[in-house]
Amino acid sequence: MSSRWGEQFCISIFGESHGASIGVVIDGLPSGIPLDLAEISQFMQRRAPGRNKTSTARQESDLPQIQSGFHNGVTTGTPLCAVIANSDTHSSDYAPFSAIARPGHADYTGAVRYGGHQDVRGGGHFSGRLTAPLCFAGAVAKQLLKQKGILVGAHIAQIAGVSDLAFDPVSLDADTLLCAGQRDFPVLDVQAGETMREKIEAARMAQDSVGGVVECAAIGLPAGIGSPMFGGLENRIASIVFGIPAVKGLEFGAGFAVAQRYGSENNDAFCLQNGQIRTATNHAGGILGGISNGMPVVFRAAFKPTPSISQEQHTVDFRAMQETSIAIHGRHDPCVVGRAVPVVEAAAAIAIADACIEIFGLQNW
Numbered sequence: 001m002s003s004r005w006g007e008q009f010c011i012s013i014f015g016e017s018h019g020a021s022i023g024v025v026i027d028g029l030p031s032g033i034p035l036d037l038a039e040i041s042q043f044m045q046r047r048a049p050g051r052n053k054t055s056t057a058r059q060e061s062d063l064p065q066i067q068s069g070f071h072n073g074v075t076t077g078t079p080l081c082a083v084i085a086n087s088d089t090h091s092s093d094y095a096p097f098s099a100i101a102r103p104g105h106a107d108y109t110g111a112v113r114y115g116g117h118q119d120v121r122g123g124g125h126f127s128g129r130l131t132a133p134l135c136f137a138g139a140v141a142k143q144l145l146k147q148k149g150i151l152v153g154a155h156i157a158q159i160a161g162v163s164d165l166a167f168d169p170v171s172l173d174a175d176t177l178l179c180a181g182q183r184d185f186p187v188l189d190v191q192a193g194e195t196m197r198e199k200i201e202a203a204r205m206a207q208d209s210v211g212g213v214v215e216c217a218a219i220g221l222p223a224g225i226g227s228p229m230f231g232g233l234e235n236r237i238a239s240i241v242f243g244i245p246a247v248k249g250l251e252f253g254a255g256f257a258v259a260q261r262y263g264s265e266n267n268d269a270f271c272l273q274n275g276q277i278r279t280a281t282n283h284a285g286g287i288l289g290g291i292s293n294g295m296p297v298v299f300r301a302a303f304k305p306t307p308s309i310s311q312e313q314h315t316v317d318f319r320a321m322q323e324t325s326i327a328i329h330g331r332h333d334p335c336v337v338g339r340a341v342p343v344v345e346a347a348a349a350i351a352i353a354d355a356c357i358e359i360f361g362l363q364n365w
C-alpha cells in the first residue's frame, strides 16, 4: 500500500503537487483529544518553503482545512481528514520530464511503474510537497504524545560535511530537544548553521545542491513500547522515515559505528537513578529488542542532495530512446535538509504514536 501507513495510527496521504489539493486521512485516533490548531499551523510553517534564501522561492501556503473527525475542539475518534489546497504552481516547468528523466528523480521509475500515466507536474505524488500532509499528521501525533509526556524534536546534524552539535543521548532535556525547532534554520549551534548556509549558497551559485543529516530524538517515552521482530520501534520509524523523499540512510543510537566496537564498549550498562532503571550510555538509541528501554530514542536520517539542479547532466529521453542532456530550471531547494527537519519529527511522532496506541489502547489516553 504505497501511500498508506500504520497499524494503529493509520494515515493515508493523497494528492499531487500540482493537482487541486493534497491531504491526509488519519484513522485510529483516540476520541476527545483537544487539538491546538494554531500549534499545528506553526509546525507546518516550519516545513513550508520560501522562509529563507536556502530554500526554494516557491510560496506554498500549506494551510490545512480540516474536513472531518474534529468537533467542538476535540477529535471525534472517526477519520480525521485535512486538505491543503495547491497554489503557486508552474506546471510548464515540468513538461519535459514526462519523457526526459531527471537524474536522481523519480521521472523514469514513475513512468515505468505507472505506464506513463503518472502526473509529472511538480513531481506529482513523488514531490517533497507531499510531506506537508505528513507534517499535519505528525503535528496531531505530537499533541497526542505530549499528553503522555512524550516530546519529539530534531535538528540539522550535518550539511555538506559541516556538523552541528549532537543531542546528548543520555540526558537530553526538553529545552535542547525543542530549541532548533524554534529557529529559522534549525540547528543547535548557530555558528555552524551560518557555515552550513554558506555551503548551501555556494552550491546554489554553482548550479548544484547539497545533502545532509537530520538527528531526531524522543524523550519521555516509558520503557516497554514496541514489539519484537517486525513490530519494533526501529521497524516502524524506519518504514515511515524512508517514506520521506530523498532519505537514503538511517541509523539508530551509535548506528554504523557499533560495527567497529567490542561488546564491552558498546553495551549500555544498566544503572539506577532516583529509583529509575537507566543506562549509563545510550549506544542503543533507547531501543532494545524493538522495545523502548526508557532512555531517549535517538536516530539520524541521511538526505541526498536535491536531484533537480540547473547544471547540465547526461540523461535519456525514454520515449525517443535517445541519449540527451538536461538542465533543470524552475524553483528547487538547493538543499532539502532544513525543511526536512519537521518532516522527520512528524514521521517519528506518527511511528511512536502508533506503537503507544498498541500498548496503551485507545481508551486510556
Ligand SMILES: Cc1cc2nc3c(=O)[nH]c(=O)nc-3n(C[C@H](O)[C@H](O)[C@H](O)COP(=O)(O)O)c2cc1C
Pocket (backbone or CB within 6 Å): 056, 104, 105, 106, 123, 126, 127, 128, 129, 131, 244, 245, 246, 247, 304, 306, 307, 308, 331, 332, 333, 336, 339, 340, 343
Ligand atoms: C521537504 C522536501 C523538499 C524537496 N524539494 C525538492 C525539490 O525542490 N526538487 C527536487 O528535485 N527534489 C526535491 N525533494 C526530493 C525529491 O522529492 C526526491 O528526491 C524524489 O522524489 C526521488 O525520491 P528519492 O530521492 O526518495 O529516491 C524534496 C524532498 C523533501 C523531503
